[in-house]
Amino acid sequence: MHVVLAGGGTGGHIEPMLALADALSRRTVGGAAVRITCLGTARGLETTLVPARGYELRLIPPVPLPRKPTLDLLRVPGRVRRAVADTRALLTELGADVVVGFGGYVALPAYLAARGAKVPVVVHEGNPLPGLANRIGARRAARVAVTTAGTPLRGAEHVGMPLRTSITGLNRAAHRAEARAAFGLDADRPTLLVFGGSQGAASLNRAATGAADALTAAGVQVLHARGPKNTDVGVPARPAGAAPYVVVDYLERMDLAYAAADLALCRSGAVTVAELSAVGLPAAFVPLPIGNGEQRLNALPVVEAGGGLLVDDAELSPAWIEAQLVPRLTDPAALLALAGHAAAAGIPDADEKLADMVIGVAGKVAGR
Known part of the structure; x- marks a missing residue:
């Protein structure tokens, strides 16, 4: 099973991504270890944090998403098309069974590329007010996990925030x-x-x-x-x-x-x-x-x-x-x-709950 994780940019996206990667790395499926690849860009914290934790990082073009209507918004469609094409080719190369996104400018092209490649998507939203990428990704996601109960995303399931086991x-x-x-x-x-x-x-x-x-x-x-x-x-x-x-x-x-x-x-x-x-x-x-x-x-x-x-x-x-x-x-x-x-008020096993969700989605599609 090959899981692709998309969560670059800030620590708020990267830390839960790496906590999930750790949980998945403790599992086996069909007697084999779960393969994990993280997606990121050349300008995010993931360039140091992901390799330091021992995971493969593959780079895709960033797609910054303006929070307010500006002239820069006009450039987004072209950036998205290029990033989606590159990411779709990468998913095909990797043989991805599932894409897990944590929001931000890495997740959006991953969600759109997964749709085109017919790879199922799991969304994790860390904040009570979801960003644009996760609002788009949740529309056709196989499962949607949220940190805060009541987060306004379609099909949201309250699992909490994946955290390091050292915590x-x-x-x-x-x-x-x-x-x-x-x-x-x-x-x-x-x-x-x-x-x-x-x-x-x-x-x-x-x-x-x-x-x-x-x-x-x-x-x-x-x-x-x-x-x-x-x-x-x-x-x-x-x-x-x-x-x-x-x-x-x-x-x-x-x-x-x-x-x-x-x-x-x-x-x-x-x-x-x-x-x-x-x-x-x-x-x-x-x-x-x-x-x-x-x-x-x-x-x-x-x-x-x-x-x-x-x-x-x-x-x-x-x-x-x-x-x-x-x-x-x-x-x-x-x-x-x-x-x-x-x-x-804490949920200390959110990493394991999200790992169960991800493996279930990937296994269902792959017939495992």
Whole structure:
């Protein structure tokens, strides 16, 4: 069985694609391993992320999709035709049994090429507001999987967000001492994790560092990923014996960061929300203030379940952190309740559910 995965561009498409690839690579069909090929473009993160995880990457022409009507929209049909022709030839060469798309400018030509090549399609939508590529792909897809219940796609089935097993298999309590030691944190203090994505977030950096004295005076230690370019972000060294405030550029091991923390202050991208709920780590979510509002929608199911808080970017401040987070971080019962509700909102086996779906579609068509 040969599965072709289309999910290049951003981490929000690539990470669930690779989590599914890992789940498929653990399977056999008819006694043979499942073959996996990922599609991408020469300009996306997939050029480094996919080979680093050990999967074959084949490149196709990108088809950027303007979010609003512009003159660039007139160029899309020609780009689509070229990309579809190249992708269809590639599907034929590979002998693809199924195409799985995760949205974005790689998925659209893959969906259209699969239709022409009579290869079945499975769509996975990570956001509660689907993009154009997945809206098109879902019209004739054999199965449609979504991360958020109620996502408006035809035939949508709620399976959750596929995640790495290093996250879904994480026992936070068992690794807490190891994780805190790795970051130079005290073993027994309540811990706030602050991160704003791979590049950091200026508003989170300002608010957290501004609240440093209030946090550490209350006995709360902080692990703060500021972003590799934000070298001016920092706090003065804490006095001897005080709760530490540790600032790092980037977190290579998010599993250890999650294990070290009792509460997170972060953005609410789809993968971030899914990871936090999968490991049962409550969070104060600060949706990105630009875009179509999907980050707020990503966080709402967890917040409504009692597993986190939601604060607008414009409202986030040192005073808000002191008033809202310090009392929770210094109340073990409150933290325990938040963690339980966060975990209840998570779907840790979405990768296996999606793998079942994909193998079922491919096997049905191939007569397996």
